[in-house]
Each structure stands twice: as C-alpha cells, then as structure tokens.
Amino acid sequence: MKKIYLYARFQRFWHWMQAFIIFSLLITGLEVHGLFNLMGYETAFHVHNLFAWGLASFILLAFFWYITTGDFRQYLTEGNLLEKIMMQARYYLIGIFKNEPHPFKKNEISRLNPLQRITYLMLTLVGLPLQIIFGFAYYYFNELVAAGMNPGWIEPIALIHTFLAYMLVGFVIMHIYMTTTGHTPTSNIKAMITGWEEVEE
Numbered sequence: 180m181k182k183i184y185l186y187a188r189f190q191r192f193w194h195w196m197q198a199f200i201i202f203s204l205l206i207t208g209l210e211v212h213g214l215f216n217l218m219g220y221e222t223a224f225h226v227h228n229l230f231a232w233g234l235a236s237f238i239l240l241a242f243f244w245y246i247t248t249g250d251f252r253q254y255l256t257e258g259n260l261l262e263k264i265m266m267q268a269r270y271y272l273i274g275i276f277k278n279e280p281h282p283f284k285k286n287e288i289s290r291l292n293p294l295q296r297i298t299y300l301m302l303t304l305v306g307l308p309l310q311i312i313f314g315f316a317y318y319y320f321n322e323l324v325a326a327g328m329n330p331g332w333i334e335p336i337a338l339i340h341t342f343l344a345y346m347l348v349g350f351v352i353m354h355i356y357m358t359t360t361g362h363t364p365t366s367n368i369k370a371m372i373t374g375w376e377e378v379e380e
C-alpha cells in the first residue's frame with residue numbers, strides 16, 4: 180500500500196462547508212414547508228435565505244478555485260464516457276458483491292471514477308444552480324411580480340423547488356452510501372478529512 184494526497188485543504192474545507200450549508204438548508208427548508216417547529220417559521224425563512232446566499236457564494240468561489248488551479252481537469256473523461264460509466268455502474272451493481280477489483284484505479288491525477296465525475300458535474304453545474312435560481316425566485320416572488328412576472332408562476336416554482344430538494348436528499352443518501360465503497364468502508368471519508376488515502380501500489 181502507498182499513501183497519496185487527493186484533497187487539497189481548500190477542497191476539504193469547501194466540501195464540508197457545502198455539506199454543512201446543505202444540511203442547514205434542508206432543516207430550515209423542511210421547517211418552512213411545515214414539517215416541524217424548531218426555530219419558528221419567520222426565523223427559518225430568513226436563515227434559509229441567508230444560507231442560500233452562502234451556498235451561491237461558495238459555489239462561485241469553488242468554480243474560481245477549480246478553474247485557476249486546473250483541478251477541473253479531474254472532471255474530464257477521455258474516450259467513451261458512456262462505456263466507462265456502464266463499467267462503473269456494473270461494478271457497483273454486481274462486481275462489488277463478488278469482490279472484484281475496482282475498474283478504475285485512483286491516483287493523484289485521476290481520483291474520481293467516471294460515474295462520480297458525471298454525478299458531481301451534473302450536481303454542481305445543473306442541480307444546485309437550478310435549485311438556487313428557483314429558490315430565489317420563490318423568496319423574492321413579490322419583487323418579481325412587481326417587476327412584471329405572472330403571479331400564476333408561484334405554484335410551478337414552489338413545486339420544482341420542493342422536488343429538487345427531495346432529489347438532493349436522495350443524492351445525499353446515495354452519496355454517503357457510495358463513500359463507503361472504497362478500499363475500506365471509511366477510507367474515502369478519511370481522505371476527505373485528512374487529504375490522504377491509502378491505495379494499492
């Protein structure tokens with residue numbers, strides 16, 4: 180076995196901040212939705228908006244970091260992407276239960292498998308931005324109507340925002356399960372905390 184450095188300090192900071200903000204958004208969002216009473220509707224409503232601004236700012240900061248450091252290259256896949264995604268999906272559905280080796284080996288310049296690449300890319304470039312845009316449209320709805328938006332749009336905006344929130348809950352559950360499928364059940368999480376991971380030579 181040898182140790183490799185996979186996650187720079189900023190990345191670990193960004194990842195855990197993002198997780199903290201998303202959990203806070205889920206809790207305050209569910210309270211605004213009326214599922215329970217923790218801090219009171221008014222407070223939950225304002226805290227939810229504050230965390231949304233925090234998340235949007237962090238995403239922009241992370242974009243800046245990934246682009247200026249060149250680390251975004253970790254997300255590009257050479258060759259047939261679909262074929263590679265299928266290989267990885269087959270491993271998670273079948274190979275992993277037969278103790279087969281991981282189809283893609285991890286190293287410093289390629290830490291994510293093709294399925295992780297496409298999932299995280301869709302999440303960061305499509306899912307989260309859409310969720311933030313619909314959330315802001317909902318929060319600032321009165322201002323938008325005053326500026327000329329059709330008031331009838333409130334319902335689809337609310338439904339899409341809630342639908343995407345439940346999709347995000349689905350992602351988090353899958354994501355946490357998937358992080359246990361590394362070399363040992365905790366090796367990926369350790370790497371996201373310390374930056375270092377043990378891999379086969």
Ligand code: HEM
Pocket residue numbers: 194197198199201202290291295299302303351354355357358367368369371
């Ligand atoms: C709550 C929202 C979360 C989001 C949006 C999120 C998003 C991400 C993203 C985008 C990456 C890829 C980072 C990169 O390599 O460039 C990642 C990796 C990772 N995340 Fe999360 N994460 C969340 C929560 C969590 C939680 C709660 C845990 C563990 C308890 C976790 C554990 C990990 C680990 C171990 C990795 C390393 C790579 C892997 O195994 O896929 N994450 N996460």
